Amino acid sequence: MTGGVQEADRRGALPLLAWRAATTLAAPLLPLWLARRARRGKEDPARLRERCGEGAERPPGPLLWLHGASVGESQSALPLIEALAEARPALRFLVTTGTLTAARLLTDRLPGALAGRVQHRFAPLDVPAHVARFLDGWRPDAAVFIESEIWPNLLLAARARGIPMALINARISDRSARGWGRLPGVARRLFGAFDLAIAQTEADAERLRALGARTARAWGNLKFAARPLPAPEPALERLRAAIGARPVLLAASTHPGEEAQVAEAHARLRQDLPDLLTIIAPRHPERGPALARELEGFDPALRSAGALPGPETAIYLADTLGELGLLYRVAGAALIGGSLVPHGGQNPLEAARLGCPVLLGPHTGNFTAIADRMLEAGAALRVADAAALAEAAGGVLTDADRARSMTTAAARIAADAGALPERMAAAIGTLLPAPAPEGDGDAAAHGYKDA
Structure with a gap:
């Protein structure tokens, strides 16, 4: 059994190396693709450099990075951010999204009290050099991926840097699970990279466990706990x-x-x-x-x-x-x-x-x-x-x-599911540096101790 797993893992390395090579070779062409998307209104022309991992402005103290590809994912993160902010007063947040609409709505709906603690960037494209630039610039203490964002270069680079990672509100269809199942070594490396995996349903959790997220459990859907949509x-x-x-x-x-x-x-x-x-x-x-x-x-x-x-x-x-x-x-x-x-x-x-x-x-x-x-x-x-x-x-x-x-x-x-954000916040908190004791000088002001 162990030999079979090792053989699958060995075979799994080859597709990942191929993906890394392909994205590296495609990198010189991506600015043209981004410019075309910008002309179609799908990218912010003034912020294209963020898609290359540039523009880091890391704040002092502990930083949690949350990524949600589109509107639904990023909006479902808001009650979680509020729960984490209340539990960890020194914690700062970096939120990345992949769409303009998600970025705009995040800005519009972020509570005013959190505006100074949350920064937004567009997610870097899954190119090794872009990912390295992004991670080296921001140096997050932990990362949270929402629903089903699996980018090989990004996940493996974060894991190589020792960044604790969580996959929350996760969902994976039968079709997607079958697709990943054809590459068991790849799936095990990627889904196994998460220290914490929280699925929407037990069926999602079962599929995630089969793909390598061994500790996946089902707690419900974070979207159940979202605040009512606002109206001026x-x-x-x-x-x-x-x-x-x-x-x-x-x-x-x-x-x-x-x-x-x-x-x-x-x-x-x-x-x-x-x-x-x-x-x-x-x-x-x-x-x-x-x-x-x-x-x-x-x-x-x-x-x-x-x-x-x-x-x-x-x-x-x-x-x-x-x-x-x-x-x-x-x-x-x-x-x-x-x-x-x-x-x-x-x-x-x-x-x-x-x-x-x-x-x-x-x-x-x-x-x-x-x-x-x-x-x-x-x-x-x-x-x-x-x-x-x-x-x-x-x-x-x-x-x-x-x-x-x-x-x-x-x-x-x-x-x-009103208590779900607080429950998830407590689990994610275990991935972050322990808050420094009150009165511990500068470290206490930032909420962490230097090693």
Whole structure:
């Protein structure tokens, strides 16, 4: 048995060496790729050097690095950061993301009290030289990767430097696990690099253990514990005044192929709800103008153009960033986008926390545990297509008792994991240097002792 493991590990080294060589050879071409992404609005032109590992400004004292690739991961980290900040007053945080949207929302939603303790950078590309520059500049005391970010050069370089690492809120699909399983030596080296692995579900934990994360355990989904999405009161008052008493159906974070189905459902609903307002908030707001052309038969108003829904507005395109907290507060029912098409769905608990009844399409693989629990508890309704969406939305929008029952059940589910950030913070704290005793000179001021 031991010989087989050693042989698998030996074979696993070859793909990792090949990946290291390939990324090194590709490095001279990556600035062109980054420049192209910047022209398409997918990178910040002024911060491209961060993708090469530059721009380190390490603060004094203990530093925890957290990485979440996109919006969901980085936002789920906020309650964890708050719990860690309260438990470790001297701790500073570096948060890296891979998308512009995640960076903007992190800045917008970071509590003011933490602004001076949290720095953001875009994650370095997985090129050995970029990774080395990043790690040498920041020298984090520990690293936390959120959900499923597995970058070979980055993980192995951090492990070589002795940086303790955690994989939290981890999820891995059967398909991904099978893919990693074809390279058992590679999987063992990468997943085994984590000192701490906390999965969303027991099935995720089992798959992680099989791949090499021997201590993986299931504690639940950190997204259950996220704070309610914010909404500026003046903007909320203006939108409510513009809508008045009209019933509102929201399609939140929609993907291509869903908007036409929502528009069809709207047309069906208007037969019984002639004053219905349907709000469509595309997952990628830059699609707004194209959607306006696609739905021109409904003469949609665009929020990005400064428009508010008037009495005759049938469809309102909320093609703006970071306003779902506002939209959930005015909606009587919300279809969670990415679920009517095979994308896997967005987070339904964002609506649940704000008292908005949830409708889910058939594709909820990104949030299977959450979706199944909500459906079983009567906290959400499943819809298969435009006709089913119209029927379910009509029932919720015209039956206040039903809507109240759904939101009450959803609120209980959302509240169940309220202590999870503190539990995770305590586990992550074991990876950090022990706080120095009070009164221990400069070290106490920084929260750590020099070795």
